[in-house]
Amino acid sequence: MKNFIFDIDGTLLDTEAMYMKSLQAVLHDRGIEREYDVLAKTFGIPSRDAVIRLKLPDVDGILAEWGPRTQAYRQTVAIYAGVEQALADLKAAGAGLAIMTSKQQYEYDRDVVSTGLDAYFSQAIVAEDIAHGKPEPDGILLAMKRLGAKPADTVYVGDTIYDAEASAAAHVTFGFAAWNGRTPTDFQADVSFITPAAMLDLL
Known part of the structure; x- marks a missing residue:
């Protein structure tokens, strides 16, 4: 090669924990509870595709919150x-x-x-x-x-x-x-x- x-x-x-824990926190604030392992199955694809695949409501709203929320978990990277x-x-x-x-x-x-x-x-x-x-x-x-x-x-x-x-x-x-x-x-x-x-x- x-x-x-x-x-x-x-x-x-x-970076898995940074992305999945921040998404889990965003959903929790919206009254949506999803297990970490369920969320992690979407790890590796674009964020919008992940939210759609998880069949979550208000895709744009979640995406707007998810990106900034990752900063709280930067220490896990x-x-x-x-x-x-x-x-x-x-x-x-x-x-x-x-x-x-x-x-x-x-x-x-x-x-x-x-x-x-x-x-x-x-x-x-x-x-x-x-x-x-x-x-x-x-x-x-x-x-x-x-x-x-x-x-x-x-x-x-x-x-x-x-x-x-x-x-x-x-x-x-x-x-x-x-x-x-x-x-x-x-x-x-x-x-x-x-x-x-x-x-x-x-x-």
Whole structure:
């Protein structure tokens, strides 16, 4: 592989609690109680799609409250161990590195730029850049176009079924970020990376 395109949440950054707990709090204030595990099943897709999939009322109202509410849970976010070193090693080896995320630009700036992770990537595709988010392949295809990459030489590294489906639709290898400690139950990966350093074996 010559090109590595990355998801962010659950792949580079452990952000699940920030998003799900803040959504749970927003719903609680509205008199809506949903179990954390139910909400977490939507983790990894655009926020609007998640709210719609959960069949919640007042989609726009919830979205307006959800984004700002995440700030109260920022302390739960962490870069997964070994990720920064692996990115540095991949970049030094000449791999093309890009991000393709369901995050909006402000979320990318808040979660990625603020940590300095953006320095490892030559391209970043955010929600505003594409018409259709995951599981559609639009974002991966745009990232490949900007990298000058071919599907056969590209792996998309992610952690959810939406990532797996987007990879399949884009005809690229799907690499599961197994370093996050989760075990897939609803999809199969083409390759699983137990540690971030394991990605170097694909070069």
